Amino acid sequence: MSAATVSPRLRPPAGDRAAILDALRTAGYRLTAPRQALVDLLVGQGGQCFTAEDIYGQVRGVTPRLGRATVYRTIERLVELSLLERIHADGPCHSYVLGGASHHHHLICSVCGRVWEFPECALPQLLLDLSAQVGFSVEGHHVEVFGRCAACRSAA
Amino acid sequence: MSAATVSPRLRPPAGDRAAILDALRTAGYRLTAPRQALVDLLVGQGGQCFTAEDIYGQVRGVTPRLGRATVYRTIERLVELSLLERIHADGPCHSYVLGGASHHHHLICSVCGRVWEFPECALPQLLLDLSAQVGFSVEGHHVEVFGRCAACRSAA
DNA sequence: CTTCGTGCAAAACCTTTGCAACTCG
């Protein structure tokens, strides 16, 4: 990949354990052991997207007593705080990626599931103009681009 | 709404009962009574998005003997034929809208759930350029804009 | 201490599947 020459550039998804725990504490949530274990796991996903059930499966190997409900509740909390972003990929219900704090969009590899973020909002003015035409007040938007990343293309 | 002056314009989602039945037949599927009842219901959604369970709930009042499995199987078939489009809105799993045959994007009212389609692909060249930078081969993309439609704004 | 969080288990959902009966073409 030679992405370094043009801007805006792509950057790897954020996954800062300390920052996440900090945000949790700041929001008034307790820093419990299960939450820390889960944050560790999430950071360990390396920017790939995952489902709640994925995480539950993985956590069983590390902290077997950690319950399914805690996984779901923690994920929900992180989404509320925009530390985790729910992405709307196909498949068994919701997937998530780390690092939803800043506004951005996704580039999703259909082979390996890895996600890249667009650090800038690339929504064209055109869409906003069209929305205004029908009296629409835009509250948010979501852009997903699907394709094959370089690694998966060369592997084929 | 005064959308008529600028192009590309918005158009209401397609919902042509005859065309759908025709497409089903052309694809080699039988035109059974349950399928026709379901198509009627889908057309009757008036461009709003819905879940499979929504449809099942509604069909019970009209054709009580029509089973849940038939609803799910019919929806799947229509999606395969691009007569129905799976949209990735939040909420209890998958939602759908009628009229996925042409490439377009969605404008979704967060209050009433009504969906407008962008008849043209408005994905900015920028995103494609960025994708190319990281060696990504783009296979598809999906754009959703959330907001409040004119009717829901004036109702507030 | 008091409140918030956890684990467990069960419940609630949504979706898919197996199979005998049925019906469109």
Add this chain to the structure above:
DNA sequence: CGAGTTGCAAAGGTTTTGCACGAAG
């Protein structure tokens, strides 16, 4: 008729909830 469809019921999966115990601040 015969292949494709349907209904029913049950299974499979995911997500949510209730509650008593436990831990954090």
